[in-house]
Amino acid sequence: MTQPRQMDPGALLQVDDLSVRFRSDAGVVSALNGVSFAVRSGETVALVGESGSGKSVTSLAIMRLTPSPPGCQVGGHVWLRGTDGVPLDLLALPSEAMRKVRGDRIAMIFQEPMTSLNPVLTIGEQIAEAIAVHRGTARASAWDAAGDLLELVGIPEPRARLATYPHHLSGGMRQRVMIAIALSCDPALLIADEPTTALDVTVQAQILDLLRRLQKRTGMAVIFITHNLGVVAEIADRVMVMYAGRIVEQAAMRTLFQAPRMPYTVKLMHSVPRLQIGGERVVLEAIPGSVPDPTNLPPGCAFAPRCSHAAEGRCDAVSPALEEVGAGHFVRCVRWREIADGVGR
Amino acid sequence: MTRFLLRRLAQSLVLLWLVSVIGFAVLHLAPGGPLAEFTLIPGMTTAQLKLIAHQMGLDRPLPVQYWEWFRRMLAGNWGRSYRDSQPVLYVIAAHLWPTLELMVSSTVIAILLGTWVGVLGAIRRYSVFDYLATVGAMIALSIPTFWFGLVVIYIFSVKLAWLPAGNLYTIGNGSFLDYAVHLISPSIVLALVTIAIWSRYLRASMLEVVNQDYIRTARAKGVPEQTILFRHTIRNALLPMITIAGLQLPTLLSGALVTETVFTWPGMGRLFLDSIGYRDYPVVMGILMFSAVLVLLGNLAADLLYAAADPRIRLD
Numbered sequence: 001m002t003q004p005r006q007m008d009p010g011a012l013l014q015v016d017d018l019s020v021r022f023r024s025d026a027g028v029v030s031a032l033n034g035v036s037f038a039v040r041s042g043e044t045v046a047l048v049g050e051s052g053s054g055k056s057v058t059s060l061a062i063m064r065l066t067p068s069p070p071g072c073q074v075g076g077h078v079w080l081r082g083t084d085g086v087p088l089d090l091l092a093l094p095s096e097a098m099r100k101v102r103g104d105r106i107a108m109i110f111q112e113p114m115t116s117l118n119p120v121l122t123i124g125e126q127i128a129e130a131i132a133v134h135r136g137t138a139r140a141s142a143w144d145a146a147g148d149l150l151e152l153v154g155i156p157e158p159r160a161r162l163a164t165y166p167h168h169l170s171g172g173m174r175q176r177v178m179i180a181i182a183l184s185c186d187p188a189l190l191i192a193d194e195p196t197t198a199l200d201v202t203v204q205a206q207i208l209d210l211l212r213r214l215q216k217r218t219g220m221a222v223i224f225i226t227h228n229l230g231v232v233a234e235i236a237d238r239v240m241v242m243y244a245g246r247i248v249e250q251a252a253m254r255t256l257f258q259a260p261r262m263p264y265t266v267k268l269m270h271s272v273p274r275l276q277i278g279g280e281r282v283v284l285e286a287i288p289g290s291v292p293d294p295t296n297l298p299p300g301c302a303f304a305p306r307c308s309h310a311a312e313g314r315c316d317a318v319s320p321a322l323e324e325v326g327a328g329h330f331v332r333c334v335r336w337r338e339i340a341d342g343v344g345r
Numbered sequence: 346m347t348r349f350l351l352r353r354l355a356q357s358l359v360l361l362w363l364v365s366v367i368g369f370a371v372l373h374l375a376p377g378g379p380l381a382e383f384t385l386i387p388g389m390t391t392a393q394l395k396l397i398a399h400q401m402g403l404d405r406p407l408p409v410q411y412w413e414w415f416r417r418m419l420a421g422n423w424g425r426s427y428r429d430s431q432p433v434l435y436v437i438a439a440h441l442w443p444t445l446e447l448m449v450s451s452t453v454i455a456i457l458l459g460t461w462v463g464v465l466g467a468i469r470r471y472s473v474f475d476y477l478a479t480v481g482a483m484i485a486l487s488i489p490t491f492w493f494g495l496v497v498i499y500i501f502s503v504k505l506a507w508l509p510a511g512n513l514y515t516i517g518n519g520s521f522l523d524y525a526v527h528l529i530s531p532s533i534v535l536a537l538v539t540i541a542i543w544s545r546y547l548r549a550s551m552l553e554v555v556n557q558d559y560i561r562t563a564r565a566k567g568v569p570e571q572t573i574l575f576r577h578t579i580r581n582a583l584l585p586m587i588t589i590a591g592l593q594l595p596t597l598l599s600g601a602l603v604t605e606t607v608f609t610w611p612g613m614g615r616l617f618l619d620s621i622g623y624r625d626y627p628v629v630m631g632i633l634m635f636s637a638v639l640v641l642l643g644n645l646a647a648d649l650l651y652a653a654a655d656p657r658i659r660l661d
Binding site for chain 1 (some may be wrong): 557558559561562563564565566567568569570572576577580581584654655656657
């Protein structure tokens with residue numbers, strides 16, 4: 001049993017050196033390589049990165065929903081402050097205790113609202129189930145509470161909707177139902193894994209707005225996983241940029257957008273299309289190359305092979321440590337200072 | 346819904362007519378005939394045989410014979426058995442109960458056992474149990490029913506003397522227990538193929554459902570594993586099985602043919618085989634039409650049940 005180390009006093013969740021490895025036919029896939037971060041109560045932290053950077057695996061590992069062994073090893077610690085203030089190591093909890101955490105202290109919503117609801121159970125049954133599981137509430141009152149939740153997430157005629165099935169609802173409405181399920185037990189932390197990616201732009205905005213309002217109302221912390229920097233700017237207090245299973249830059253949202261230090265973050269921002277009316281057309285910059293093979297990560301900085309600032313003998317030699325470059329601003333790059341001073345070009 | 350039923354009814358009528366034409370043709374074109382029996386009577390002359398054939402209406406052209414039979418069948422007159430002159434519907438009714446008894450008990454066994462094997466094979470995928478179940482299902486599908494029936498009789502009736510070797514009940518002992526004991530062997534033999542098919546389909550269906558997003562959602566809600574299995578996984582995995590169950594009906598009927606013969610079970614299957622042997626045209630045609638109706642009704646019931654069980658399906 002590991003010694004419960006001191007959590008940051010303000011932290012609700014503290015992830016220490018989280019690593020996830022899958023064994024596959026192609027070899028060992030290093031999906032996460034020592035991810036550490038903390039989430040304070042009530043704040044919204046965005047996890048940003050390309051597909052395959054480890055965002056979703058991070059969230060699944062926190063929930064202990066990664067595909068169970070054989071084949072998957074999860075290492076490190078995930079400390080969650082219990083209701084009594086004592087930190088619990090989620091990765092060391094017995095599975096029954098962990099089950100009680102899921103949906104109660106930590107809730108999760110997913111990318112695919114179309115397939116995330118059980119097609120043969122009514123909306124009401126699926127919301128009431130979560131309440132009944134954690135609160136032991138009787139059917140009738142759980143059903144009432146489910147109606148209140150549907151109203152809360154802005155579904156028209158909420159009581160009438162309880163008896164309908166998921167296929168009667170649009171994607172946006174289904175995502176609202178997912179949010180209602182997630183909020184049913186007043187979680188301290190909501191993990192939202194690309195909740196707006198599969199939705200129309202107008203619906204995306206509605207869902208983001210809803211999440212923001214609900215967060216203000218309940219005071220829950222949110223880990224928001226996305227590859228969409230526009231969404232990040234909308235919703236996040238702090239941003240963590242992930243690359244090849246590591247956090248490569250971490251900063252307050254404004255700092256990150258105004259003064260990104262990691263070349264990868266800079267490239268990521270340049271690859272977002274911008275609307276410029278009347279101005280010059282800006283050529284969209286793509287990041288050359290592709291994400292490194294997770295079965296065979298480069299020995300140095302994982303981004304070095306794609307980085308225009310990469311210096312031979314330095315970037316490809318040792319994996320850089322996360323370095324504090326400003327208040328609460330961390331960067332994993334050996335050349336960040338040279339690049340910031342304009343020497344790197 | 347009404348439109349669906351009407352359309353299915355129309356399709357079924359066409360299908361039944363085709364079954365009757367093909368069945369009638371095959372039966373009458375097969376060598377031999379109901380007159381063979383009479384030729385064995387000593388002193389029977391050709392003139393007398395011709396007279397009998399004329400009385401039975403067998404000397405008329407085949408299409409005329411078919412039309413006569415078809416017209417009467419629609420009117421509810423399915424003819425009389427050549428063997429004992431009993432009305433065909435009466436003969437069928439007398440043999441219906443043992444067959445239904447056998448089919449119901451073997452279906453119950455098959456669904457219970459097949460579900461258990463299929464679910465366990467899926468949740469303990471690649472375990473020793475799963476491999477044994479896979480090999481077992483392959484064997485069950487490969488061995489002929491009559492042979493398996495004989496093996497069961499040899500082991501449990503001849504060697505161990507635990508179970509009777511056949512018949513509906515012991516003469517002079519018509520107790521419920523006696524009936525039940527007689528039902529065991531033929532039910533298991535008839536169920537074997539269905540257990541194998543059911544467990545394989547259910548295993549595949551379970552494995553598909555287990556990886557669905559909504560199962561992950563249930564886990565993220567903190568639903569206990571047992572509830573996830575029964576309320577979320579099995580319930581969804583059983584949906585396609587309703588169709589499989591409907592499709593199993595013909596297999597059961599044809600399996601009953603062999604099983605009833607092996608276990609001297611006085612049901613429709615054995616009646617059908619015996620009647621073919623005698624070229625008892627009215628009875629054979631009667632059973633053929635009756636079974637066809639049963640299969641069509643079974644499939645219709647499966648479709649209706651599917652619509653009732655899966656809220657996404659609308660019949661129209």
